[in-house]
Amino acid sequence: MEFRNLAVLGSGSWGTALAQAFSEKFENVFIWGRNPEEIDSINKKRENPRYLPDIPLKKNIQGSGDINFVIERGDIIIVAVPTQSIRDLLKKIDYPVDKPVISASKGIEIQSLKLISDVIQETLKIDKNLIFVLSGPSFAKEVALGLPTAVTLAGEINLGEKIQSKMNTSSFRLYLNEDIKGVQIGGAVKNVIAIATGASDGLGLGNNARAGIITRGLFEMTKVAKLFGGKPQTLYGLSGMGDLVLTATGELSRNRKFGFLLGKGLPVEKALKEVGQVVEGVKTVKAIKRIVDEKGVDLPISDVVYRVVYEGLSPSEAVSILMNRQPKREEF
Known part of the structure; x- marks a missing residue:
């Protein structure tokens, strides 16, 4: 199996950053986006001004609004669109997919409570051994700038080794893991915990509180992983603890920023805006x-x-609820 061209679904910050990072390893990178202005800017100005302003994009990156055009030309496909829109997007693909598909999106489908790997397999009807997950501590801006980043690539190990060999770069390092379920849970649930740490910081509760939320949040992540058949120890790696620390403390974190604004008293809709x-x-x-x-x-x-x-509880009331829970033993 020869990997010459890469297809990326999603022209947001993460999809564009991955296209940029892997452009040095592929002859061509085709990136799909739904916004014609963004695609036009990528092709003509070599820039994504909305999501990654002032970062010049490599010349072998080509944008398109035709998803089948992009899918047909890529030897590996990366999915980097918001989780809740993945199923509807993949249904638009007419081209038969018999090539590796890597999910770089993080979350759980609300309607079905299914992981993205399951949504991809159901929608594209491809061999599960062709489905991989890319997750770990990786802010899009830093990836696009070529700053050192280490993430997890989860999936079938033999094909995974070939993809790993192809996609490792001097600044973007992939570690293999077969626990595709545990890796996805880490990438999904850490965003919820990051909202909590952001709110704690917004309330000015200090470093002790932040550390406590991160640690107990990691325990919650392991509990969810077990429910989905993942391995708890996976959550102590890059796609769990690593991603949680970054998202819960980093200034570039959208989830932390949202929580911080809630802690400062902004209503949910204003914080999102x-x-x-x-x-x-x-x-x-x-x-x-x-x-x-x-x-x-x-x-x-x-x-x-x-x-x-969703229910109007204030962040300060949330703190009171957590601190006044029934005392218990520490579990792992």
Whole structure:
């Protein structure tokens, strides 16, 4: 299997950053986007001014609004669009897909409570061994700038080794992992925990509180991973702890910023508007709420995030609820 060209679905910050990062390893990178102005800017100005302003894009990156044009030309396909729109987007593909598909999106489909890998397999009807997941601590801007980044590539190990060999660059390092479910849960649930840490920082609760939320949030992530058949130890790697620390503390984090604005007293809609991009944790926490209700699992941090975002609970009241829970043993 020869990998000469790359297809990227999604011309937002993450899709564009991945196209930029991998452009040195492929002859051509074809990137699909739904916004004609963005695609025109990528092709003519070599820039994505809305999402990654002032970062010149490589000359072998070509944008298109025709998804089948992009799919047909890529030997590897990366999916980097908002999670809740993936199913509808993939249904538009007429070209038969029999090549590796890598999900770089993070979240759980709300309606079905399915992971993205399952949505891809159902929609494209491809061999599950062709489906991979890319996840880990990776802000789009830093990836696009070529700053050192290490992430996890999860999926079938033999084909995974070939993809890893092809896509490793001098600044973007891939580590292989076969636990595709655990890797996806890490990438999804960490966004919910990042909203909580952002709110804590917005309230001015200090470093101790932030560390406590991150640590107990990691425990919640492992509990969800087990429900989906993932391995808890996966959550201690790049796609779990690594991504959680970055998203919960980094200034470029949309989820943390959203939570921070809530902590400062902004209403949900105003906070979302100020962030200006998709805040995946807002959608993911809906799925987590359904999991809590259906499975009866105890996820206290995720629960109060849901109540703050959707039920009008104030961040300060959320803190009180968490701090006054029944004392218990520390579990791992």
